[in-house]
Amino acid sequence: MHPGTTLGRYAIARRAQEPVTGDPSSARRWVARDSDLERDVVLLVLPLDDPHTDAALDAARRASGVGHPGLTRILDVDHDAERAWVTESFRGDDRSLAELATHGLPAEEVRRITGEVALVLEAARSRGLHHLAISPDSVFVGPDGSVRVRGLAVDAALAGVDEEGDEAAALDGAGVVALAYAGLTGSWPLETSTSLPPAPRDATGVLPPSHLAVGVPSDLDTICRETLADDAGPSSPGDYAASVSPWSRTPVDDGAAQPLDEATGDDGAEAPFADAPGPDDTQVIGVTPAAGAAAQEHRSTAVDSDDDEPTQAISRGATAPSDEPTQVVSAEGSDEPGAARTGRGAAAGAAAVSVAGALASGGKVLGERVGRAAQRTRERAGEAAADRRAQREAIRSSESRDRVSLGSAGSQDDLEPPAPLLPADASEPPSREQSRVVVAIMALFVVVALVVGAVGVSKIGDNTDLSAIFGSDAQGADPVRPTQSSSTSRPSGGGDGARTSEPIPVIGAIGYDPNGDGAEHNSEAQRVYDGDPSTSWTTEGYESPNFGNKGGVGIVLDLGQARQVRSATLQLPQATTVQVFVGDEAGIAGTELGRSEGKNGPVTITGRSAARGQYVTIWFTTTVQSDDGRHRASLAEVVLR
Structure with a gap:
């Protein structure tokens, strides 16, 4: 695989991910261009000879049924003679x-x-x-x-x-x-x-x-x-x-959270002793304890003079115990050998003191920074924990205010409703004239109600054929005998037979795949009762004729309420094996109305007796191979009676 390779309608552009499992020979993800829809997608390309390829393709089909905005959408699953691929959605700015x-x-x-x-x-x-x-x-x-x-x-x-x-x-x-x-x-x-x-x-x-x-x-x-x-x-x-x-x-x-070495300033900790004077730079005579203490906090600076006057070294932040400054002279300025040896010894001691002071200063600075970082961490953690405790307390307090115990429920004082806004004279009793008007209006309402009720009662049963409901005890004097043609125009069994010949309306349908993702081309399910035999519902394409080692798939019809179903006429575009079940729940656990094997075209399945239920499940157990090599079953139309 390399950029420019074409898989179906997808042209490989660049690699999007290294081998998924860490094995260089295993699956990889590539960014590709969909030539049909003119969009970028991600292709997970798998070798057909990989033992895990079939399981991965099946997992992709099942995952495509989980419609969640937080999941990368699976758009297609396909293969050719050498490779298989799973097409996923792609967003370049992620x-x-x-x-x-x-x-x-x-x-x-x-x-x-x-x-x-x-x-x-x-x-x-x-x-x-x-x-x-x-x-x-x-x-x-x-x-x-x-x-x-x-x-x-x-x-x-x-x-x-x-x-x-x-x-x-x-x-x-x-x-x-x-x-x-x-x-x-x-x-x-x-x-x-x-x-x-x-x-x-x-x-x-x-x-x-x-x-x-x-x-x-x-x-x-x-x-x-x-x-x-x-x-x-x-x-x-x-x-x-x-x-x-x-x-x-x-x-x-x-x-962002910082690593400990950055937060504590390890790089900067070397600064206190980075510029410490070396033993060959200056020689200190008579280093006092105060100067040594100052060396632990700050580095000394030597100022050279242009004349033969001794150079004065002043330690920042330190005060000498006497009024005389510490004297620093060059080793070359000493005339006596003993003085030179004394100077060299003093220089070595001064260098040791400087290094020790620098190390102490670096450790002190590092410790202070680590301590400050730890203190800030503790403070932030404490503030976050306090905020969460306050939120939980507020929630519990709100719930406790809204909650009333069973024992105290009866003792709660009922709140009185607010008084309505009425005119000032509303509290006065009505006058005699007002009372007569109100009584007259009420009497009028009663009279109208009585008249309407009487008229309604008198019309009960006017449009009801009681003889058709309860039957007639005697025939008329000259009954009309049906002719031969009229007796054969309706099925035997009288009115019940006439009613059973009427199609049972279907209010909804959905694909049924209990051994897979639960759905089977649900968007096409309504085609089986749209009255148009040219449209059909088709299962997904499978590699094997047994639906990928599943017992079968089907489609469930919803009748809206429990109905008596005697027969089902199926319009089968292909010769397959199909069973019809009727029950109060969707599935094949209901009553089997019948089955058909190896037939296509209009096929009527009639049960020995009527089966009652709200749901009719049409269950396919075999498939027919299509031109693309995949196995499918299809149904064009269903009529239930």
């Missing part, structure tokens, strides 16, 4: 979490990103799917702060990871914690390969984030420590989201 973590992220932004990822994975878990291979390279953040997850179920299938149930949920929960660790430290704590460097370890395991960076919130540090070192992490992505909530709904940019 940045991966690995790239963001390399440049540094604020701790609260890490909380927001991982919280959103946890909600996405929890939504997928509710649909029966898990990621199982989450990494910083599969999480993307847009310019607006939106978070998207790529590779749901597919990356795990390529890596051969196959977990289900609680184990899969716990594995995804630990993966989200690892993302938080990566965002805080810029390193990856798990054994899987990513573009980030591996996290440092000691004898107990992965180092906590607080050992590698400052400004790490205590709750994130604790959950990383418990998950990665003590194996006591969240049981699911939703559990992680509940542990770190609440978080900001907008991107947070308040400064």
Whole structure:
């Protein structure tokens, strides 16, 4: 594979991701151009001879049914003679979490990103799917702060990871914690390969984030420590989201967590002794304790004079014990050999004192900076914890005010409604004239109601054919005998037979795939009862005639209420095996009305007796191979009676 290669309607442009599983011969993602729709997409290209390719393609089909804005959309799944590929949506301005973590992220932004990822994975878990291979390279953040997850179920299938149930949920929960660790430290704590460097370890395991960076919130540090070192992490992505909530709904940019060496200023710690005078520069005679103390805080500066006067060395920030300044003379200015030897010894002692003072000063500065950084970290963590405690207290206080115990419910004083705004004379009793008017109006209303009621009662049964309902005890004197033609125009059985010949209306339909993603071309389902045989509902294309090792797929018709179904007339474009079930729930657990095998065109399936139910499931168990090599089943029209 290289740029310029064409796969179907896609032209490869550039590589988007290194091998997904770390194996150079395995699947890769490429940015490609869709020639039909004129848009950029991402192609996950897989070799057909890879033992995990079939599982990955099946996982991609199942993941395409999870419609969540936080997931990268899967647009197509296809293959040719040598390769298979999965087409994913592409947004060129997104940045991966690995790239963001390399440049540094604020701790609260890490909380927001991982919280959103946890909600996405929890939504997928509710649909029966898990990621199982989450990494910083599969999480993307847009310019607006939106978070998207790529590779749901597919990356795990390529890596051969196959977990289900609680184990899969716990594995995804630990993966989200690892993302938080990566965002805080810029390193990856798990054994899987990513573009980030591996996290440092000691004898107990992965180092906590607080050992590698400052400004790490205590709750994130604790959950990383418990998950990665003590194996006591969240049981699911939703559990992680509940542990770190609440978080900001907008991107947070308040400064990234700094590594300890930058925050404590190790580079600057060398400054106090970087310019310390060497033993050959000057020689100090009579270094006093005050000068030695000053050397521990500041470096001395020597000022050379142009004449033979002794140079005076003044230590900044130090005061000599006497009024005379400390004298510094050059070794060449000494006339006596003893004085030279004394000068050289004093110079060596002075150099030792300078170095010791510089080291002490560097250690003091480094300690002060580390202490200040730690103090700021403690203050920020304390403020954050106090804010969260205040929020929880406010919520509990609000709930306690709204909650009333059962014992005190009866003793609560009922609030009186506010008095209506009435005229000032409203409180006066009505006059006799007003009372007569009110009584007359009320009497009129009563009379009108009685008249309307009497008329209505008199008309009850006028339009009802009671003889048709209860039957007639005797025939007329000259009954009309039906002719031969009229007796054969309606089916035997009288009125009931006439009613059963009427089609039963269908109010809705949906694809049925209980062994897959639950859906089967739902957008085409309404075509089976639109009255147009030229339109049809078709299953998805499968590699094998048994629907990819599934028992079958079908379509469910909703009748709106329970109805008696005696027959179903199917318009089958292809000769397949189909069964019809009727029940109060969608599926094949209801009463089987009948089946058809190897027939196409109009096929009527009639049951031995009527089956009652609200839902009719038409279940296909065989397929027919199409021109593109895929196997499908289709249904053009259904009429129920």
